[in-house]
Amino acid sequence: MNIAAQHIVDMLSVGGLYALMALGIGLIFGIMRLVNFAHGELVMIGGYAIWLIADLPGPLIVVLSLAIVAIFALAMERIAFRPLRDASPATLLVAAFAVSYFLQNLAMLIFGARPKPFTFADGLIENVVVFGLRVPQLQILSLVLTILALAGLALFLKRTRMGVQMRAAAQDFRMARLVGIPANRIIALAFLVSGILAWVVSLIYAAQIGQLSPTMGLQPVIIGFVATVIGGLGSLTGAAIGGFVVGCLSVGLQIMLPGDLREFREAFLFAALLLVLLVRPAGIVATSALKERV
Amino acid sequence: MPQAPNAGAGEGTGRLMASGVSVSFAGVQALQDVTVTLAMGEVLGLIGPNGAGKTTLVNVLTGFQKSDAGALVIDDKEVTGWAPHRIGRAGLARTFQAARLFGQMTVRENIELAALSANPVRSRARREADRIIDWMRLGDLRGRMADALPHGDQRRVGVARALASSPRYLLLDEPAAGLNEHESEELLAAIARIRADFGCGLLLIEHNIGLIMEVSDRIHVLSDGRSLAEGTPESVRADPEVRRAYLGTTDDGPSVPARGRGDDPVSGTTVRPPLLAVEDLVVRHGSVEALRGVTIEAGVGELVAVVGPNGAGKTSLLQAITALVRPAGGRIVLDGVSNGRKTVEDIVAAGVALVPEGRQVFPALTVAENLAIGARDASDGAKTIWRVDGLLEEFPILRERADMPAGRLSGGEQQQLAIARALAGNPRLLLLDEPSLGLAPLVIERVYEMLRQIHDSGVTILLVEQDAARALDVADRTYVLRSGLVELSGPSDAVLADVAFDRAYFGFPDQSAAS
Amino acid sequence: MGRGARGIFVAAWPVIVLSLLLVAIVVAAGYASPSVQRVITEMLIRVVIVVGAYIFIGNSGVLSFGHVGFMAIGAYVTAWLTIPVAQKPYVLPDLPAFLASAEWANLPAALAAGAAASFIALVFGAALMRLSGIAASIGTFAMLVIVQTVFSHWDEMTGGASSLYGLPTYTTMTVALAWAVVTMVAAFAYQQSNSGFRLRSSREDPVAAASFGVNIHRERLTAFVVSAFFVGIGGVLHAHFLGIVVASSFFLATTFLLIAMLVIGGISSLSGAVIGVVVVSLLAELLRRAEGGIDLGVFVIPGGPGLREVGLAFVMLVILVFRPNGLMNGREIGLPRMVRLRPARDGGPILKSSESSE
Structure with a gap:
């Protein structure tokens, strides 16, 4: 019983993290058909930003690291993606791959390839008992942060004018322009929001793995991609669902695989996801984003 | 005049038939119980106002759209539900509204590819392509890249490409769109020559009703996803239902509302700024x-x-x-x-x-x-x-x-x-x-x-x-x-x-x- | 027949020129230092890999991030087959008996390794090739992760994350050149084949291609399998060049290099693939030397690991923005002083993805 509850908590927290990742990627794809590889590097930048300014007071760390990630998110749109706005999705994908690689190796150049310890969360490894469950503090904090971020995003998208505009733009960018939503501003805003999401992921993810490396964004971004494809490219709801599906599957495999196969978990995970795509090539929430017009 | 290639058309007895076709998208009935037949050697015009379901019907015929009900038969062979490439090989070729040539390939390669679908031996396909090129008088364009051609030439290459696959049935999707008067006349002549030299059945979808009436043996009219009428151009033109489908329905003719119109009764230009x-x-x-x-x-x-x-x-x-x-x-x-x-x-x-x-x-x-x-x-x-x-x-x-x-x-x-x-x-x-x-x-x-x-x-x-x-x-x-x-x-x-x-x-x- | 010897010569001209170019480089390098020869050998191995990947990516227009996985398969299979029986107990003590006792000659081992890569391509491709455009690209990524995970954890077969050593180092400049030429000829032959012809038409317009009898799924799968063979061979050459195999070397860095070479040279022509390798190898070598730091007199650009990659990524972005069809602009090297009927083309998208993006 307790174990089952523990598993559910695990699935929710992992799934939530993946959903945050998938939403950040899905938002950009919906609006400009860009599969943003470099989203993972925003996570990496968030980690290093905190590490760099670790000696400042807490609130300042939060504000400054967020600002740094946001600036990078906006800058990559302005410098790399805006000149390519009319390019095909495949060209955009290659460009995003290049941006990702550029930032990864820039970090390598500046900070070196060796991982840096990320020790902020070390005080949080102790278990606390909640509703009869022994849960690490860090997991509780992660879960709370994830829920706050998801709720915040939902509120922003539902309740604010800009949020509604952004959803509209993600559904039909051209029509959105025709009802007076300015293209440049809404794209910049989308990158800003995806930057904030990446920053939240970086807090949680860096604390969980306990170290920083230039390539740390890779794992989450690949998971995020697959989650958006599984959920249905072009749908924000789909991205969130896809994140949770991948999270549950990942935790489920961890539980169910026998010990000696556990280290192959990732292979099983991706193979399972490919199978899902075979059954539903357009994802769980199919949109017209990928539909061929004859 | 270059010799007409007698593409594998053979005897003119076959028939393309779509019967009882129904398609709906998300609850909207795009086609309802539509039956269309096309015999070899015949020109059938398909017309209908915007939204009538012409595009959906074309997609069903070519295998790009699965129908909810109905059957598709080519020469006594049931091809319902076949993938587009199999239907293509079964003898139905088409042109596209937007030409859809293989842009970064030469004109000859475009035509050769189509010939390959009827004849998998490459050298024969190439010979066939050259014959079609001569027949369509495209010799000057042979080595040109398709996407560098002007629109009218792209259209002609599109027709040549379709003919090269030795079709028994040829579907021409809006062939006159974007053509000027002179090019339209050339197109009419080409259609007549295709029918004479290839003997295939032609299905013509066209908004230019004048043009379609001129070349078709029969006209099939779609409206709101249903077959509205079928018959000779004369009978269709005389059919008040057809005119109404296009121009809209008013029971007592257009009435001039009393209000809001008075300031400038008859002149063709505005007096208002x-x-x-x-x-x-x-x-x-x-x-x-x-x-x-x-x-x-x-x-x-x-x-x-x-x-x-x-x-x-x-x-x-x-x-x-x-x-x-x-x-x-x-x-x-x-x-x-x-x-x-x-x-x-x-x-x-x-x-x-x-x-x-x-x-x-x-x-x-x-x-x-x-x-x-x-x-x-x-x-x-x-x-x-x-x-x-x-x-x-x-x-x-x-x-x-x-x-x-x-x-x-x-x-x-x-x-x-x-x-x-x-x-x-x-x-x-x-x-x-x-x-x-x-x-x-x-x-x-x-x-x-x-x-x-x-x-x-x-x-x-x-x-x-x-x-x-x-x-x-x-x-x-x-x-x-x-x-x-x-x-x-x-x-x-x-x-x-x-x-x-x-x-x-x-x-x-x-x-x-x-x- | 449609064309005689002259016709074939004209059509094969790019392969002839490119082969001569590589031969000339090798001959020149014969007079240079061993370190230069090693650089050239590496470049020729990359020609095999990039041209191999081009067979699929270039002709289909579908971007693949997974091809480096085929390199890994090639490298490991040749390792299993060629590491001397005497050494195997030290390197891979848990290898199954039939592999532990195997010691194949180099060429059969290479062919078997390529075939193994092809087989895996067939399995994955059967699923992936049904997806369209962007989804397929992301799917190939999943494939790369799967291959990477398996090889880096399959302790009894691969030694896990540690490296396999003891492979005969037979990849000399000449061997690499021979395979590079073979791969180019094969790529050219595929391009000219009915399958390649049909696949290229589907790259230009999938809907029209299907209407003219092209079974896109089958042609893509064919190219994927052929392509995997040569990329697998590339992995073999790579393994026998270094003498060791490490799973981690078949991941993102190599994928990036592969994509960068294709994009910079121009993704849709064989000449673009080869020129991309030559140019990027040159650039990478220059940047590698600069990793010690560049003294511009006025100020010094600090060096360090990563500079090469940063520079390459930057060049790739510049190419994407200003010359989206790559250096070769999608064309093959032309015949000299012959009037070619090909008119100038403006740069369209570098890849035609199969979905409309409205």
Whole structure:
């Protein structure tokens, strides 16, 4: 019983993290058909930003690291993606791959390839008992942060004018322009929001793995991609669902695989996801984003 | 004359038949129990107003769309549900509206590829391609890259490509779209030669009704997804149902409403200062010339209709006005200021709102959100008339469904929402693209009633319609657009009364010339 | 027949020129230092890999991030087959008996390794090739992760994350050149084949291609399998060049290099693929030397690991923005002083993805 509850908590927290990742990627794809590889590097930048300014007071760390990630998110749109706005999705994908690689190796150049310890969360490894469950503090904090971020995003998208505009733009960018939503501003805003999401992921993810490396964004971004494809490219709801599906599957495999196969978990995970795509090539929430017009 | 390749057509006894085909998309019935047959050696014309289901039928025939019911048979072989490439090999070839050549391949390679589908031995396919090239007199273009060709040549290569696959049945999708008079005549001649030299059955889908009537043995008319009529060109032309399907239904003919029209009874030009002036506008989509020098004006407070069959360039006109496409020539002047290099955002800010074809509401946003998103105060200090609350009063059905995702509204409700969304921007100029498309008569009634009210409130309206009767009924002035040119214009009642109207709209050849 | 010897010569001209170019480089390098020869050998191995990947990516227009996985398969299979029996107990003590006792000659081992890569391509491709455009590209990524995970954790077969050593180092400049030429000829032959012809038409317009009898799924799968063979061979050459195999070397860095070479050279022509390898190898070598730091007199650009990659990524972005069809602009090297009927083309999208993006 307790174990089952523990598993559910695990699935929710992992799934939530993946959903945050998938939403950040899905938002950009919906609006400009860009599969943003470099989203993972925003996570990496968030980690290093905190590490760099670790000696400042807490609130300042939060504000400054967020600002740094946001600036990078906006800058990559302005410098790399805006000149390519009319390019095909495949060209955009290659460009995003290049941006990702550029930032990864820039970090390598500046900070070196060796991982840096990320020790902020070390005080949080102790278990606390909640509703009869022994849960690490860090997991509780992660879960709370994830829920706050998801709720915040939902509120922003539902309740604010800009949020509604952004959803509209993600559904039909051209029509959105025709009802007076300015293209440049809404794209910049989308990158800003995806930057904030990446920053939240970086807090949680860096604390969980306990170290920083230039390539740390890779794992989450690949998971995020697959989650958006599984959920249905072009749908924000789909991205969130896809994140949770991948999270549950990942935790489920961890539980169910026998010990000696556990280290192959990732292979099983991706193979399972490919199978899902075979059954539903357009994802769980199919949109017209990928539909061929004859 | 080069020798005609007697492509594997063989004896002329086969038949292509689609029977009882039904297709629905998300609850909308696109085709209902449609049966079409095409014999070898025959030319069948497929016509129907926009939204009639022609494209869906073509997609079913070519295997790109699965039908919910019905069977597809090619020469006694049941091919229902086959993938497109298998249907292609079974003897059905096609051309495309937008040519769809293999852009970065030479003309010869384009044709050779098609020949390969009938003949997997490469050297034979190449010989066949060369024969077709000679037959179509494309020799000069043989080594040219397909995407570097002008539009007319792309069309010819498209036809050659289809012929190279030795089809028993050939489907020509809008072959005359974007062609000038001379090229259209060449096309007619080519169709006659294809039939004589290849003996295949030809299915011709075409908006240029004049042209299709001239070459077809039989005409099949689709309307609202159903077969409306089938018969000889003469019988179809005489059929009042067909005329009504295109021009719209009014029981007692267009009536001139008493109000709102008086200031300038008969002259063809506006006395009011023009809010919108389109001068000599040329629009190209790739190599297709959609508009070839169109001049249109709309005075402040006027309701101007632009009618014409699909393919006339109506949507291109609206795209140019809203800066979605850049004109290739001419200019657009809005309230005395030339559009020049303005962006879509600038145009919207200047007080232009569009109700697009097919509504295009944001399906996952609620009704209220759809409205809120377009809301803005009137520009240039004009009075802000429409507020979201007021609009919800104005459209009670929308208030009822305010929290429902717009995608779940019916077509008519979506159309009302699209209009309300545009009004929420307090536009000075309201553009509507085929607002009656796909709606039931009663709903169309309601939409047009709404247009009258908006007109009365002083908003300038440019209405683009295929349903000419309704548009003319409500508009102050009307332009008839066909093949990218204004064929006729003037006060609406004068236009409708004009004997030249049918010719202008349909492009029927003069009776004297035809016989 | 449609064309005689002259016709074939004209059509094969790019392969002849490119082969001569590589031969000339090798001959020149014969007079240079061993370190230069190693650089050239590496470049020739990359020609095999990039041209191999081009067979699929270039002709289909579908971007693949997974091809480096085929390199890994090639490298490991040749390792299993060629590491001397005497050494195997030290390197891979848990290897199954039939592999532990195997010691194949180099060429059969290479062919078997390529075939193994092809087989895996067939399995994955059967699923992936059904997806369209962007989804397929992301799917190939999943494939790369799967291959990477398996090889880096399959302790009894791969030694896990540690490296396999003891492979005969037979990849000399000449061997690499021979395979590079073979791969180019094969790529050219595929391009000219019915399958390649049909696949290229589907790259230009999938809907029209299907209408003219092209089974896109089958042609893509064919190219994927052929392509995997040569990329697998590339992995073999790579393994026998270094003498060791490490799983982690077949991941993102190599994928990036592969994509960068294709994009910079121009993704849709064989000449573009080869020129991309030559140019990027040159650039990478220059940047590698600069990793010690560049002294510009006025100021010094600090060096360090990563500079090469940063520079390459930057060049790739610049190419994407300013010359989206790559250096070769989608064309093959032309015949000298012959009037070619090909008109100039403006740069369209570098890849035609199969979905419309409105």
